Amino acid sequence: MxxxxxxxxxxxxxxxxxxxxxxxxxxxxxxxxxxxxxxxxxxxxxxxxxxxxxxxxxxxxxxxxxxxxxxxxxxxxxxxxxxxxxxxxxxxxxxxxxxxxxxxxxxxxxxxPGILKRGKLSISVSTSGASPKLTTAILAELQQQFPPDYEQYVDFLYTCRQQIKQSNISHAEQQKLLATVLDDKYQYKQFQQQLLSWLAENI
Structure with missing residues (x-):
């Protein structure tokens, strides 16, 4: 199947x-x-x-x-x-x-499937019954990669996307900004707050 x-x-x-x-x-x-x-x-x-x-x-x-x-x-x-x-x-x-x-x-x-949830982020893992233990092992690795506070980062991305998509800038500029917010530095609150302030003032 x-x-x-x-x-x-x-x-x-x-x-x-x-x-x-x-x-x-x-x-x-x-x-x-x-x-x-x-x-x-x-x-x-x-x-x-x-x-x-x-x-x-x-x-x-x-x-x-x-x-x-x-x-x-x-x-x-x-x-x-x-x-x-x-x-x-x-x-x-x-x-x-x-x-x-x-x-x-x-x-x-x-x-x-095995499920890892971090707010709006959902990751599912299945081996279709081949090895439930492998599913558990993969989920354990994902829990390390995406700790509980990752939910806050996903919420930040959602907020940015809503502001950018509702702005009057061109589609090309929107796509460029949406790519920019995926920079690793925006996983830190300091840079998140700076960007959100900039978006509020400039778009």
Missing amino acids: AHMPILLDLTNKSIVIIGGGAIAERRVNKLMQFDAYITVMSPTLTAKLQKLYEQQQIQWLAQDYSIHQLPPAALVVVATNNKAVNRMVKQELPQQTLLNMASDSEQGDVVF
């Missing part, structure tokens, strides 16, 4: 996770970062999922999988170790609903 990397807006999208164990918990933890509306369908939950339910951060259908009681969803995540249930979900799921099969990514439409 050929999976194309793509960014999805999951804000307020309905996502159903079938299964309430450790794998389901990891999926919930990841999806909660993106403001999705999450429902877990499982007779039992891990302690962490139970707490999230009690805090009303997720919904819970306390039952085994049933296609007849499955809420409408943009994405269904199958996170059980029951092969019969996994096969049933894949067979019964509406065609327009995306599917992530945690136990076998090639059986679904969606693969969950």
Whole structure:
């Protein structure tokens, strides 16, 4: 299967996770970062999922999988170790609903990559199941290359771009300035402030 990397807006999208164990918990933890509306369908939950339910951060259908009681969803995540249930979900799921099969990514439409987020910067890494440990190792390297304070630098670039694109200077001049702000020195706040002041006064 050929999976194309793509960014999805999951804000307020309905996502159903079938299964309430450790794998389901990891999926919930990841999806909660993106403001999705999450429902877990499982007779039992891990302690962490139970707490999230009690805090009303997720919904819970306390039952085994049933296609007849499955809420409408943009994405269904199958996170059980029951092969019969996994096969049933894949067979019964509406065609327009995306599917992530945690136990076998090639059986679904969606693969969950390793993700590094620094504000507006998102970097995803996947080996398509070849080596999850390699994915973890690459993410560790990226965390060193892009530390948490890199988010502030990305915000600076966003602010510059908004000011430059809204200016009355020519397209060619805009492109030249947008290239200029990528200079390494602008990763330092002192130079960022100087440039932002210059942009405010000159364009």
